[in-house]
Amino acid sequence: MVLRHAALIEQYAIRIAEAHGLGYGPGEHTDIWGVEFQRNAQKVWKETLAPLFHRQVADSYERCAWLMGSVSPDQSVAGDWENVAGYLSAVAVAINKDPDCAELEVPSGSLDIRHMPEVIHYERLAELMHPDAAERLRSTAAAVAHYCRTSLSIVPDEMQLACLQGLANGEKHADLAMRLGYSERHLQRILADMWHQFGVDSTIEGVSHAVAQGWITVPNKRDSGTSGD
Incomplete structure (x- = not known):
């Protein structure tokens, strides 16, 4: 689960960086780990994604953040591990504060989120996020993903x-x-x-x-x- 979510965040940051490269933004937000930024980002997500999808993201991210908080990784990746867990928690909190999403119930057997949706307006997110923040997010998530790949047995679904x-x-x-x-x-x-x-x-x-x-x-x-x- 941790690998899947770290890889998702890495994909997300890469696509925002690609939008920066195409001339969108750059945004001014450098503190992307807090709930305030995530609430702004969620407004962009809501332009193309249904509230139920947001609810699924919140539940999945919450579970992963809890899991990450229950284990102790190698010291070499401890900081990145904590940052990814904090990022996941901030996204979940932001969604939970949205009245359109907070009260929805996720059906059993719901979608397992493995890929960042292509319909998200990454150019709008690039106008919010500073390029340095996008690179930090990418490198942090990449470090956690690499740790999981090298420390765990990866089996395809x-x-x-x-x-x-x-x-x-x-x-x-x-x-x-x-x-x-x-x-x-x-x-x-x-x-x-x-x-x-x-x-x-x-x-x-x-x-x-x-x-x-x-x-x-x-x-x-x-x-x-x-x-x-």
Whole structure:
């Protein structure tokens, strides 16, 4: 859970930095760890995301912050660990203070948030957040994510396994995306995040890593072909 949320925050900061690079902002906020900034940021989220999504984010972030507070990481990452936990808590508090979100009940079996939504107006967030703050947020989250990757056994979830096996089977990205119910662009984002999670740079490396770990199998070409060719 900690890895997933740290990776989400890293994605978030990278996209804001990309918006800065495109000429949006820069914003003046440098104290992005407090509730005040998060309430301003949430107003941007609310332009494109439903209140129920916010409620899910708050619940998920609260659980992760509590989990992080219950363990003691290596001293080398302790400061970054505390900052990420504080950031998650501030986001949750900001959402809980919003009357449109606070009273909503999250249904059982609700969406497990693994990717930052593409519909968020990152250019608006870039107009709030100072570039130095975006870089600090990225580096802090990246340090926690790296610690989790190197200290924990990373196993792909069901959706990631389906993507990996499809690629191993030779499916084209467009066909795989259609079969799994995603747009091709969204599939590309899923794959990029997965390669980042595994610490590889390409599809070939990612599939090879998955095969080596025994997560997926490579079909026998002789069995998948037709006889008499």
